[in-house]
Amino acid sequence: MAPNDEKDAPLLPWDNFSNWVHAICVVTFDLELGQAMELIYPADRELSERERTNICYLAFPDSNSGLMGNVQFHFRIRQCPQSIALNPRPAFHTFNSTCPTSIQTEDGYLYGYVYFRQVKDRTLRRGYFQKSVVLLSHLPLVSLFTTVLELVAPEYFDTGEASLEAACHHLDQWPPPTPGTTLSLPLLGTLVQVRIPSRQDKPGSASLTPSSPSHTSPGPPTILVPAPHETEAFRVLAPVLPHLNLLWELVITAEPLVVMAQSPTTAANTVQTLVSLIAPLKFSGDYRPFFTIHDSEFKEYTTRTSAPPNVILGVTNPFFAKTLQHWPHIIRIGESTGSPSTQKHKIKKASALKTVEQKPGMYTKYKPHLQADKGLVKRLLKGVQTGRPVEVQTALLRRHLLELTQSFMIPLERYVASLMPLQKNICPYKAIPSLRPFNPDDFLATLELYGPQLTSGIRGDWEGLYRRFFRSVNFSVWFNARYQEVSDKLSALHLQALCDADLGRWVNSRSEVEVVDMVLRLRSKLTDADVLPVSQHTREQLQAHLNTLFMALPEDLRSVLHAS
Template identity: 55%
Template sequence: MDRFDSSDRKPEEDTDALSSVPWARFSAWLECVCVVTFDLELGQAIELIYPHDAKLTEKEKTSICYLSFPDSFSGCLGDTQFSFRLRQSVGRVSSTWFGEKDAYNREAPLILEKEMAHFYGYVYFRQVKDVSVKRGYFQKSLVLVSRLPYVHLFRSLLHIIAPEYFEKSEPCLEAVCNEIDQWPPPVPSQTLSLPVMGVVLQVRIPSKDDKPEGSPNKQGQKEKHLSSPMVLPTIHELDLFKCFQSVLIHIQLLWELMLLGEPLVVMAPSPAVSSETVLALVSCISPLKYCCDFRPYFTIHDSEFKEYTTRTQAPPNVLLGVTNPFFIKTFQSWPHIMCLGELKMSRDLLKQVKVKKLTKLKTLDTKPGIYTAYKTFLHKDKALIKRLLKGIQRKRPSEVQSTILRRHLLELTQSFIGPLERYLASLMPLQISMTPWKTPPQIRPFSQDEFMATLDHAGPQITSMHKGDWLGLYKQFFQSPNFDGWFRAKHREMTDKVECLHLQAICDADLMSWTKDKSEVETIDLILKLREKLTRAHMHQLPVKEELLDKLENYIQSVISSLPQDLQTVLYKD
């Protein structure tokens, strides 16, 4: 698939630019679409990739094959949907296409950024009896491969196109891909209409400037009418209550394990339960980004299997969803294992799994439970648990239960991260200290001890009713990849802000007056520094107004014009 570099464009300019590049609109959403089938001689095999020139390595194709089929223990009959995430082959994509320079990633929330090193796979698997097939079953998966974590959107898309594809085969898939190639690109803060197979999906792409909320404002429409679009209330959120209903009484424990990036294996009865649970766990610390590796569905064929199951070192900071009981034996040295069985109701109340000692972990016949020796830093919120359990008894709708749960987790995360953000703000240099003639002052270094000292008067107790050892939780958090990822992103934002404030100070100054009593060498030095500032502002897409940059450009031209002609010629050549 052809690639394009959007590093020097704004999101709103993407639509026109995309139209001239083959499959560029398509690749703004999807890497490719794969059809994986079961071959009696080869096992799982890719039957079709679309577009045909999609560039997947052989290793990636093999991984997609294994991850697109439930393993033999799952026994999934009929239609089932699940997700996976796989590491891309090294060196396959130029880094200029992603990261800070990518127009989408600059405006998207951290949790919805395009993946730089991984692909997501969204799978619709069908297994039905078929006497015309030697094995006696029709087994096939339609897989959307993307860098975007839009689980709800792509699941909804598959629900529309997969049944039709299984009936009509390749021409149908080609038509769908051509329709997607006409979609506008995903631009944060925009509401888009996405037509596919006679249905118009209406979605809003979240922006990093959105205020975090406990639930979407709009409810989705299930009807599929050409006249009225199918409005999706979210592109990425899951039904948290459905995912956590058997572990509600342990939600505090799970939130802390995710916050601290602890190694955790989720043993589930099917890839659908496995992938939904892992993605729900990752999302439960939102808006904080989960910065460890996570695999919604992981198999023994995965290329990282040996890396993650070695017993010669401590388990890595990774979250794995598995379905094969063999993993219980493999992961016995891991500190946290969550076993989920089939959901069971007891007198109208969903049976809650228990926390058990790791020593009680057995192979194959392991009972549902959370096997860990971890002790939470914070106390359980008994009022929340009581409210949710009462909701089950009263048959409260799942979306309402999810809203309660999501709001609770959001408030908990914000209470935890708020003091850190307030402390970071105190490290910023004051605007009054910005002078146009000097290098901008440095951001003060982060000091854990200094931060801890602020907690007495500005700690989580200001916004949270939660009791417990907040200090101990912060100390542990500082050792986690999540803190490192959060701090790097925040420090980058702060550095950009300092740069913007300095640019403002330069533009507010009277540069022409300053140059009057300066030597030509000093004036040329100023011009070169201002040009460097301007280049950096464009390259890093700093959040400054265009008119400010235009003003700086005019300043540079005016200063150059005040110099002798020979110097002007040299500077214009540069």
């Protein structure tokens, strides 16, 4: 279905619900079966056996920490090919074309947002009540769905399945997830107010600010979710703050990285924050905010017969300290205090991680290309001492990272733009000129005049970092996307050149074969125009040109072309 057809398409059962959520599951602990899926809502949702098994294991903490009470975290799994084919969502096409690339949905992946409850219960044979409510979605809106589960899960635990059904019907009343629009989403007597960022937003601008205090407004209580896709970066990164620039380098070059934490919440939030370090650039490697020893890809990620894959893992089971000790970069996070330590943080060699009992820290042999920004760390530490709000600390941190990523990417954007042919070289009667090939050495030669030093005060071996970046999946995905954008722009300019051409005059000096060839080309161009950035007026002009050429042909040829 074309994006323009979405508004006119009839709504099917659970269509609105499916724009946001794939399903809501309840996973329980069965003494005979272990972790088992108790229910899935809506009941017609398809999950493969492998997906069910992975979800069941990921729905419970994977450690012996004895977490009691309520625990929230999230995970990300690969979908089976048959599941992808069963769940095409036109709304995701619109979402992906208007949201920042860093939060686009991805075919083949599903997020699970978990609300786990464990409490003592002597009436049960095991002595504990253990159950999770899991919300499955294709959208990486961590803060939003964490908030949704804070409303839905306790209600389910208190009143049972009927409340889950009611919540799903409320979700089915939600409008599509439209970036750039403030949405008020009703859920179990509460309004959840959210604004998904748009690609048109100024980088670093706030997603949503309250227009007025919610307690003064009539009607249901309102919960504001200012940044539905983000974590509290400062609170999450506090234990590794001195290594911020090093972590940014590891993420932008898509290096294998494992986060070892004591709780799934810490592991998941740390991984999610790491992949957001390079926004607005999309992290194109794989990442698993929470990963267990029972995962179907456990062997793939722990084998020593090949180099570790380009993935960021979040784990809690002490067993991983041994099975992943060959990984090149390991972050070990201890009990979180919520604020960064003022002590000296040294980077430890990765080979030092040999036993289960290890001190928190950063274990790597990687030597950063760029110097650390000590000024930022000092400003943030001073903010802790003066009681600066966490939200402000997070904003300072994200602004620094945004400026660093922009300084790194602007020279690349400029160079790719220079590969585009001049508009004057686009001729309506010739093939579209192609983009000149990307040459790493030619690009690096531009750095002296147009490099990151123009916008960043950080010194170091930028050239070495670029060379490492060129070997990463982040670069290949970014470049392929930019290549497609530039190719589409060239195609649009070529269409405009055709519209501006005097084809009525051109046809008088051309043979029938040339005219037929142009008719076929224009037909193809009209089809292409549906997915190119061109106006309706341009399409109408092309159609008029096509009609002119068509009528210039003999009737027998027109009949043949009309039938084809």
